[in-house]
Structures are given as C-alpha cells and as structure tokens.
Amino acid sequence: MSLLSKNDLRRIFDKLDKNGDGLLSLDELNWLLGIIGVQFSLHELESLVGKPCLGFDDFMFFYDSISNRNTKVETEDDGDEVIVDGDDGESELAEAFRVFDLNGDGFISCEELQSVLARLGLWDERSGKDCSNMICFYDSNMDGVIDFDEFKNMMFHTIS
Incomplete structure (x- = not known):
C-alpha cells in the first residue's frame, strides 16, 4: 500500500546517496524527512532505524513502516485480509x-x-x-x- 512505487523510491534513494556508496547515512535520511515535514533528532532516528546507514532494501522497509504506521490488517468473515486505517x-x-x-x-x-x-x-x-x-x-x-x-x-x- 505504498504511495510511491519502487522506481520512485529508487530515484529518491539514488538522489540522496550523494557519495554513491549505495548507503544512506542518517544525516541524508534526516534531510529528506525534514523536507517532508517529519522532524527527528539524529539520536531518535538512529534508535528508530537501528543502524547508522541504510541500503536500498532497508530504505524501502523504513518508508513502508512510516507510511503505514496507522494501519492494521484485519481478517474479514470470509477469511480475506484487509488493511484498515x-x-x-x-x-x-x-x-x-x-x-x-x-x-x-x-x-x-x-x-x-x-x-x-x-x-x-x-x-x-x-x-x-x-x-x-x-x-x-x-x-x-x-x-x-x-x-x-x-x-x-x-x-x-x-x-x-
């Protein structure tokens, strides 16, 4: 249920990865979050992320976790799972x-x-x-x- 596609996330990741090492530092990630109005201290961000830098897969997981933070999955009577906000x-x-x-x-x-x-x-x-x-x-x-x-x-x- 991501609002951005994997290709969009890849372009954002590549744009943020200024030194081209395939990793986003917490500073780079925090800069992006600041632009979109999400404020974290570096300490808060490190405890949230759990590591000093993110590869692309980690970045996608982080994006999904913050974009779906108020959603939960419920099972309907017919056994189908639905996402409920x-x-x-x-x-x-x-x-x-x-x-x-x-x-x-x-x-x-x-x-x-x-x-x-x-x-x-x-x-x-x-x-x-x-x-x-x-x-x-x-x-x-x-x-x-x-x-x-x-x-x-x-x-x-x-x-x-």
Whole structure:
C-alpha cells in the first residue's frame, strides 16, 4: 500500500546517496524527512532505524513502516485480509497534503506539485507536463488546482 512505487523510491534513494556508496547515512535520511515535514533528532532516528546507514532494501522497509504506521490488517468473515486505517487515513492525508501545499492556501497548484517532486528527485522536463495532466485529471471542479477532497480522491485512486 505504498504511495510511491519502487522506481520512485529508487530515484529518491539514488538522489540522496550523494557519495554513491549505495548507503544512506542518517544525516541524508534526516534531510529528506525534514523536507517532508517529519522532524527527528539524529539520536531518535538512529534508535528508530537501528543502524547508522541504510541500503536500498532497508530504505524501502523504513518508508513502508512510516507510511503505514496507522494501519492494521484485519481478517474479514470470509477469511480475506484487509488493511484498515485507524482514522480512515484523514490525518495522514492532511499531513501529506500540507507537504504539497507549499504556500498554505489550501490548494495544490501545478507549480507546488512540481516543486515538491523536484525536491524529491522525481521531476524532470518530461514529467513537468505530467504535473499539469495530473492536476487536470483530478481537478473535478475545474478550478486549476487540487483541493483536499480532490487530493483524497487522487490518493485513494492511486493506492487502490
């Protein structure tokens, strides 16, 4: 139920791995977390991660653990397992929305989306057109920006 694909995570990992050694130091990881609004001291982060640096598989596991921290698996009557979010994901989605809403006006513009994706290493000239297309696709009221309800629809459509 990851919001980012493995390829997205690989590009982020490679962008953060400044020295190209195939490992992310806690400083590099903490820098990324700071950008997306998650604050840890290096000591807290080290106790959370349990090691001084992360390989790509460790990075994927860390991402999955923090992106699914409020979810649990329940078994339905027919034996199928389903992922249940304790608060319907509303608070996590609001937190994610605020990461993209750089000016705090309650909307995500194409420029804001592009800026955040660029900071994560997920934007280039080709994908710039994708930002406009994504905004247009999910902009149900056709005002040129994504509001929180449209963002929720986009995220639920993406992870389904």
